Every structure is written in structure tokens, then in C-alpha cells.
Amino acid sequence: MHTLYDESLYVNTPVQSYWEHTAGGPDGASTPLKGSVDVDVAVIGGGYTGLSTALHLARDHHIDTCVLESGHMGWGASGRNGGFGCIPASKLGVEDLVSRYGLDETRRFFAAQLDGLQLIRDLCNGEGIDCDLVGDGNLEVAHRPSRLRDLVRYADELTRYFGIPTRVLDRAEFGELGFECAEQCGGIHMAAGFGLHPLKFARGLADSARRHGAALYPHSEVESWQRQGNVHVLTARDGRVKAERVVLATNGYLREGLHDGFDRRLLPAISNIVTTRPLSREELAAHRWNTPNPICNTRN
Ligand SMILES: Cc1cc2nc3c(=O)[nH]c(=O)nc-3n(C[C@H](O)[C@H](O)[C@H](O)COP(=O)(O)OP(=O)(O)OC[C@H]3O[C@@H](n4cnc5c(N)ncnc54)[C@H](O)[C@@H]3O)c2cc1C
The missing domain is CATH 3.50.50.60 (FAD/NAD(P)-binding domain)
Incomplete structure (x- = not known):
């Protein structure tokens, strides 16, 4: 049992x-x-x-x-860690970053993140590191209908300011990608990032x-x-x-x-990653989940 x-x-x-x-x-x-x-x-x-x-x-x-x-x-x-090679590296939205630090600095910030992702790919390819690197980007899911509007705007900003290709997915399209559950209201795909075995x-x-x-x-x-x-x-x-x-x-x-x-300058922050045992089809159906995409983020 x-x-x-x-x-x-x-x-x-x-x-x-x-x-x-x-x-x-x-x-x-x-x-x-x-x-x-x-x-x-x-x-x-x-x-x-x-x-x-x-x-x-x-x-x-x-x-x-x-x-x-x-x-x-x-x-x-x-x-x-979670094994997400992903953007963004800040909880602040693009407009907040631009108004606090200016567009040039915000562009440098995103360029550094993309460089970091590319460095990981280059290291894996150049050094022959096999770490189960998968995927062509990150998905960000809207867990409320109102969040989808924010994500659509965010996707537009990522493309307009930083040239990152994005795609908006409605609930059905998001579900077809492999992530279907009661709290999924569509989302966006950002063509930057991957998942790996940390x-x-x-x-x-x-x-x-x-x-x-x-x-x-x-x-x-x-x-x-x-x-x-x-x-x-x-x-x-x-x-x-x-x-x-x-x-x-x-x-x-x-x-x-x-x-x-x-001394007295470092404060460790605690965060957690939780894995479940493999779930049965019945359990997945009960939660209305299909196989979750491994590179899927939510933001509050
Ligand atoms: C739960 C969790 C999930 C995360 N998920 C993601 C994610 O999905 N994507 C992402 O990009 N980042 C994620 N992160 C952040 C990421 O893991 C860290 O930013 C990264 O691993 C930091 O690497 P590091 O080498 O600086 O530190 P660490 O990997 O923590 O290495 C520091 C090392 O120093 C050693 N050490 C300390 N004191 C001494 C000493 N006196 N002598 C010798 N050794 C010592 C420790 O043992 C430790 O191994 C996550 C972090 C956590 C905790």
C-alpha cells in the first residue's frame, strides 16, 4: 500500500x-x-x-x-535545486525595472541572464557534460484568468525590449503541451531556457x-x-x-x-523543491493533471 x-x-x-x-x-x-x-x-x-x-x-x-x-x-x-535554466532573475516586472534602473541597465541585466543560459549550453556541449538538458524555453502559467492579461503584456515586453521570442497559449493549447489542471488558465512560452539535472x-x-x-x-x-x-x-x-x-x-x-x-553579513534563505512518487493515471485524472511539463513556472 x-x-x-x-x-x-x-x-x-x-x-x-x-x-x-x-x-x-x-x-x-x-x-x-x-x-x-x-x-x-x-x-x-x-x-x-x-x-x-x-x-x-x-x-x-x-x-x-x-x-x-x-x-x-x-x-x-x-x-x-529545481533544475530550471530560466528567466527572469527578478520578481520585478519589466516596467518596474526600467523605471528604477533605466532601459539600458535593464537591457544589460537581461543580456547577462541570456549569456548565463548560453554559457551553460556551451559548457555542456564543449565539455561533453551529460546532464539531461531538455527544452527550448520556459512556460509561465496563469493560475487565474486575470493573470493571463499580465502575462500577455509581459510577453510583449520581453520581445519588444530584449528580442526574446514569446508565444501566448490559451488554456487548450497550454493543456495540449502537457500541463492540464484545474488552476491552469493559459500561459506564455518564452524561447529562452531549458531544464536540466542539477x-x-x-x-x-x-x-x-x-x-x-x-x-x-x-x-x-x-x-x-x-x-x-x-x-x-x-x-x-x-x-x-x-x-x-x-x-x-x-x-x-x-x-x-x-x-x-x-561575519554577520550573510543570511541564508530557505527554499524547497518537492517531488512526488510517480502518480497513477487515476490520481492524475482526479487532479485533472496530465504529465507536467518539467519547465513550468508559476508566479504570484
Ligand atoms: C530549493 C532550491 C531551488 C532552486 N532552484 C533553482 C532553479 O530552478 N534554477 C536556478 O537557476 N537556481 C535555482 N536555485 C538557486 C541555485 O541553486 C543557486 O543559486 C546555486 O546553486 C548557487 O551555487 P553556488 O555554487 O554559489 O552555491 P552552492 O551550490 O550552495 O555551493 C556552496 C558550497 O559551499 C560549501 N561550503 C560552505 N562553507 C564551506 C567551508 N567552510 N568549507 C568548504 N566548503 C564550504 C557548501 O558545502 C556548498 O556546497 C535554487 C536553490 C534552492 C535552494
């Missing part, structure tokens, strides 16, 4: 996340830091920021780089960084950070790294006490 939640909740045993469960086994290619290591650049944090930094430094600039990560590579938000992408970045010469140390939390003249000394449980420069790529996970400059 199916329980409402995962079986583990009833026996109190931690389980892997959906992404860990489907990433194809643990990443065992690197081992924790042991002993003393000298590098040009030490990166603290093995998520997209840290791994991409290490990859680009090693590949494009031949800089001797290492990454120190508390958990496994991609342990933080990079290995457990942990596979993080591991792909790690493999590429390693292949180009970066040293990766999982399960090596940096516990102290000191200066000796011009050199930074980072200490983990079983080793230490001396580096000319340090890149802090710890997101909101940085502990207080590691560096004065960051």
Missing part, C-alpha cells in the same frame, strides 16, 4: 534526494585533502560558482587551482575542472583562514592549503567565524 509520504519518514531513516537518487551513483573521483598543498588560487565551496571558477581558471588561464568543499561536490544548492550538471563541471588540472577536495571543510604575509593559509581537518588568492564560493552556507569580513 502507498503511504502519503516517502517510507523513510515513517522509519526515520534519511534517504537520498531525488537528484542524488537519479544521478547514477556517488561521485568517487576525488578524495579529501590530506597534508599540505600549495596553489595559486584556492576556491572554498564546490557548487556551480566554485566549480565553474576552477574550470575556467584551469582551462582558460592555466592557473593552479583547487576546490575545498565541506560535503560532496554539488552538496549545496547546486545539487538540489546534480549531474555540478558533477559534470567537477569532472571537467579535474580534467583540466584543478584539484578537488570533497569532505574538506575549511575550518580556519589565516594570513602569513601575502599568503592565505586555509586549514581543513586533515590538511592545509597555502594560496596566493582565495575565492569564496560558499553561498549562504558560510559559517560565522571563518573570516571577519563576512
